[in-house]
Amino acid sequence: MTRTAERPAGRASERALADLREAILSGDLAAGAHLGEVELAERLGLSRTPVREALTRLAAEGLVALEAHRGARVTSFTPEDLHGIFDVRLALEPRATARAAAHATADDLDALQDLADRMLAVGAPGPDQDLDALVGLNRDFHARLLDLARAPALAAALANVVHTPVVTRTFHAYDPASLARSLAHHAEIVAALRAGDGDWAGAVMRCHLGNARAVMVGSR
Amino acid sequence: MTRTAERPAGRASERALADLREAILSGDLAAGAHLGEVELAERLGLSRTPVREALTRLAAEGLVALEAHRGARVTSFTPEDLHGIFDVRLALEPRATARAAAHATADDLDALQDLADRMLAVGAPGPDQDLDALVGLNRDFHARLLDLARAPALAAALANVVHTPVVTRTFHAYDPASLARSLAHHAEIVAALRAGDGDWAGAVMRCHLGNARAVMVGSR
DNA sequence: CCACCCTAGATTGCGTACAACGTCGAGGAG
DNA sequence: CTCCTCGACGTTGTACGCAATCTAGGGTGG
Incomplete structure (x- = not known):
């Protein structure tokens, strides 16, 4: 009609x-x-x-x-739900990050570096800070990293969990110190990947997620 | 009505x-x-x-x-896909099993014990062996265990990965020694849960999945 | 005054018809 | 003989209409 x-x-x-x-x-x-x-x-x-x-x-x-x-x-999520979601991320994403070390090419690393740098630029305190732009960049960073793991099953398992609104949306909840840590983590992950050290990269990702969980769910 | x-x-x-x-x-x-x-x-x-x-x-x-x-x-799965699927299971199911130790009631343990016993009975070599019956019992066992973990997000992440045909269907691929190990693992998991030892239970689950992966995918 | 029933409204669930798109096969040209 | 082009078929994608079902609200009886 x-x-x-x-x-x-x-x-x-x-x-x-x-x-x-x-x-x-x-x-x-x-x-x-x-x-x-x-x-x-x-x-x-x-x-x-x-x-x-x-x-x-x-x-x-x-x-x-x-x-x-x-x-x-x-769907709405309780703090317990969020905690559980981060449990899954903590179980899977560090593993994926470690795997990415084996497959990342120079171009991949440059692209990740670029994203990390841009996040540092946009996330730095000051008049140019744009927390909303951070969301997209962050998603790209994690998505690219996940893709480099060459683990489709792992990516699929994560997909149905990370989509949740609160996890991907809020960057405003970060206090300055936590935000700085979070942005530094991205750069450190790239550094670890450049060094070819999957364990290191995975460990940083664990820190990254722990930091994020503390901000969004709070200590339990 | x-x-x-x-x-x-x-x-x-x-x-x-x-x-x-x-x-x-x-x-x-x-x-x-x-x-x-x-x-x-x-x-x-x-x-x-x-x-x-x-x-x-x-x-x-x-x-x-x-x-x-x-x-x-x-969908059809390559050996690499299967390997990746077991990676996810290895990352999540032991964790869930460990969590189950904290929530399992006596009734839950009895039900799990019953499933494990029945699997031992049906899986024992001899004329009464029924490998097809094992499939359903095995699914019930893992599902019940997963439910006890009280981790919906974790269960959801696993759901889209375990449903795969080959993983849940074949018990005919097991050689006698591997099958015996697999069935013993179920019983040992229940024992570990009875002892309230989540770490032990999780470790057995890791063994269980490692054994299964070796059978279905082969060493790599 | 409370509980129950009964009707009216609204929403989903399903079936069917039409349209667009892509694929596959045959035929012709180079 | 091979490659390209064109036409017919099959399949999916979307719209719309009907029926079953559930929710909600008001009225009535105890």
Whole structure:
């Protein structure tokens, strides 16, 4: 009916998926928000079918919870949940980081270095500090590192856990000292990889995650 | 209240999901098999819609791969993939097992003991040996153990990795010595949990998985 | 005053039809 | 003989409509 000939675009389903995921991760859709299929469909200018498919996939990723005949809700996480999520990250990411040492080429290292440098620049206290830009850079850094591990199963296991809103969104929670540590960790990881020392790199990643958990969940 | 204990039982979508998952895990649908939506729909007596939803969810679980306009295929795993999967299991399951020590009640331990005993009975060499029955018991044992860990995030991370056909299906690949070890491990895990020693239990799980990996992937 | 039932509304679940896209095979040209 | 091009088919992607089901609200009886 409504022929919104705005843009031919790619697959509408993937568009809906990406839009919804971004809306959730960015916080536009608050945790616990009531999501109706018709409402979302109208909002995105699509029919219910692709929206429904997107919701199904988001539910599989754990970003939303489907309640029968009651609508879908954005999943909310308790501090215990967050703690558990960091448990998984601590179990997997240091291992992946260690593996990355064996596969990283000079180009890879340069790219990582570049990301680490830019994060240091954007994250440094002062008028130019941009904590929001940090989010994307941080995601890129970790994603690239994970890719270098050449461990698809490990990456898949992590994927359904790291997507969680709070983990990827907040950099504002960091106090100056923790933020400085976090940014330094990135650089140190690159240094360890350059040295070809997987154990070192993995250890830094453990520190990195421990620091992050302390900031976001607090000591337990 | 109308007690419709009839055929249509339960949501058709979940039925399709369960049927397809079982068909894949049991091997009825061979790895790499060409799955068309219409073909599956006719086979299950449903329309394409629920089948499509089931395929989407299976793809999210990693059991099938959706190829655009070419149909879905049951994912197949290389030895390298399997090795990586066991890497993830080795990183997560021992940790979960250790955590289970803190939460297991007497009833839980009895149930685990029962499963371990039954596996010993069914797995013992002789005319009564039933390797197929082992599959279900083994899955129950690991699932129950994972549940006791009270670590939903960890369980979720594992879920998308353990579902893989080859990992859960084959017990025929075990040689007698390895099989005996594997069954003994289950009993030892229960013993360690009874002793309240999470470290011990986790160590046994590491052995258990190492043994399994050696059987299925071979030494590398 | 409380509990229960019953109706009305809304939402999801599923089926079917249409459209777009990609793939595969056959035929012709070089 | 090989490669390219073109057409038909098959498959997926999306829209829409109907039916079943659940939730919520008001009314009634105890």
